[in-house]
Amino acid sequence: MDYNYGGCPLSKAKRRKIVVDTNVILFDSQAILRFGEADVHIPISVIEEVDKFKRDQGENGRNARQFSRFIDVLRSKGSLASGVQIDNSETMVYINTDLMLAGMPSELDHQKADNRILNTALALQKQHPRYKVELITKDINLRIKADVYGVVANDYDANDINRDDLYEGYQEIMVSPEQIDAFYREKRFITDVKLYGNQYVIMKDAGNPNHSAIGRYSLADKAIVPLMQAADSIWGIHARNVEQAFALDCLLNDEIMFVSLVGKAGTGKTLMAIAAGLHKTLDQGQFQRLLVSRPIFPMGRDIGYLPGDIEQKLNPWMQPIFDNVEFLMGADKKAAGRAQELINQGMLNIEPLTYIRGRSIPKQYLIVDEAQNLTPHEIKTIVTRAGRGTKVVLTGDVYQIDNPYVDSANSGLTYAVERFKGHPIAAHVTLTKGERSELAELAANIL
Missing domain, CATH: 3.40.50.300 (P-loop containing nucleotide triphosphate hydrolases)
Structure with missing residues (x-):
């Protein structure tokens, strides 16, 4: 069987190679666990940058220390330069030194950590053309530079949500005038519309938008119920x-x-x-x-x-x-x-x-x-x-x-x-x- 760098057979060459930036780790110390079946490459520049944050008292310092402890556990299981598999996972973790990488483009500042991280992705892309190499960073400018050099770069968050798609907490539904009258009279309304628990509802008369009612969907009652009304302000x-x-x-x-x-x-x-x-x-x-x-x-x-x-x-x-x-x-x-x-x-x-x-x-x-x-x-x-x-x-x-x-x-x-x-x-x-x-x-x- 033909093997490539890191000991992974070419039959698995469709696996992703992920290069992780420092800001991803400072945002989520467990980020390298989120990529599933992939080879996660951590440039030595990232280790150096994380080290600068380890004494911070805030969230960045906590994440830096937690990440370092996790990597130290992996180090005890094998050579990080050759790759160590995370327990109960298909993820392999590598630490890449600058000596392992091809030369950096001359127009990039070699002293800048971001450029050395980008160079890691470039080198992996040249060494393993059958792999999908992806740079994960929260740095917009680094993503722009990666695009210029033909490297796929994406923002990180396992739970990214488009704010335009954010749950609003209420929904408008069209009902008949008789149903609105019945809601005011019976203080409940059962609907076939799919609603979340405690989602608020604006019920409008299809024929007269000014004829309406508002309520909250109660999971206990399986119905829309009236809002609580304070006796006074x-x-x-x-x-x-x-x-x-x-x-x-x-x-x-x-x-x-x-x-x-x-x-x-x-x-x-x-x-x-x-x-x-x-x-x-x-x-x-x-x-x-x-x-x-x-x-x-x-x-x-x-x-x-x-x-x-x-x-x-x-x-x-x-x-x-x-x-x-x-x-x-x-x-x-x-x-x-x-x-x-x-x-x-x-x-x-x-x-x-x-x-x-x-x-x-x-x-x-x-x-x-x-x-x-x-x-x-x-x-x-x-x-x-x-x-x-x-x-x-x-x-x-x-x-x-x-x-x-x-x-x-x-x-x-x-x-x-x-x-x-x-x-x-x-x-x-x-x-x-x-x-x-x-x-x-x-x-x-x-x-």
Whole structure:
């Protein structure tokens, strides 16, 4: 039998050869497990770059250390230069040194790690023409350069979701006028239309679009049921459009323990979530505390270290949340004092997500603002902190992402929306109509 480089028979030459960039590993430390039947090649330049991140305290450092430990386990099983097979997998892992590769094109800077990674793909393509060689990188410019040199290059994410195809959380269906009347009368409507659990429904009269009804599909009842109606406004907040009515319904429903709200700036995501949390915590006593948190990512250039103790350092980051709380408390100078009083009493807690790992959070209304800046792993870390009786609410705008390692397709918020879709204790609403002000709505649409 004829063998090629790495000891794989040519009969398997249709296997892919994957060259992995550093940013893929920093995004997902387990990325090399996601390629199935393939030969995964890791250039020595990637190992060098990963080493620079191993002391980072954030997500990049954690992924760098986890990847290095995994590769060290493989190293104990054989020569990485010759290829080591991952247990219970068809994947072979190789570490490629620059000495093993053909010469780099003269116009590329040999000192640049990206170019050496591209050269690995070029060399493999020349050495193994019967293989499909593919460069996986989240670096757009590297993908462009790869295309110029005839190398197939793709972005990485095992769970990429087109934001245009993102689950909206509601659906419009056409029904007869008699069915709408019956829904108002009987408080339920059974339909043949395929709906997800807790998906919201706009039922419209086919002959008169102004004759309509809204509801939520209940898995328990196997029917569309009416929304929860608050007796009065919630801390001065009431729904101004149908999407906000959907959002308030899932925020106030005790049977729904996970809520995700996605929408552009000014649609009321955070304000409604905090209002509902205050109502369920202070007015109804359903939860012991309202906990509001957000990741710390600056918009634009960071201003550097901040003076003072931890509370003073966090004030600029948490100010958007304080603004919403004070707005709900009242439009007077005493609002800030009332908010601080709730904090002193332990009923309201506003904190960063930095120290959430390892915690258990029972019987709390947990709001995670700006969740679009989180990775799927970070979302998992946060949601798995929820103890008994805790409700988790994620809010964010996938069009405003400040984390350089996340985009709208692989944001943890997008990932959570799709993964929780249809589960009986989860609901999602996409908000599109801005209600902050006429100027804010115009800016969100045209800028």
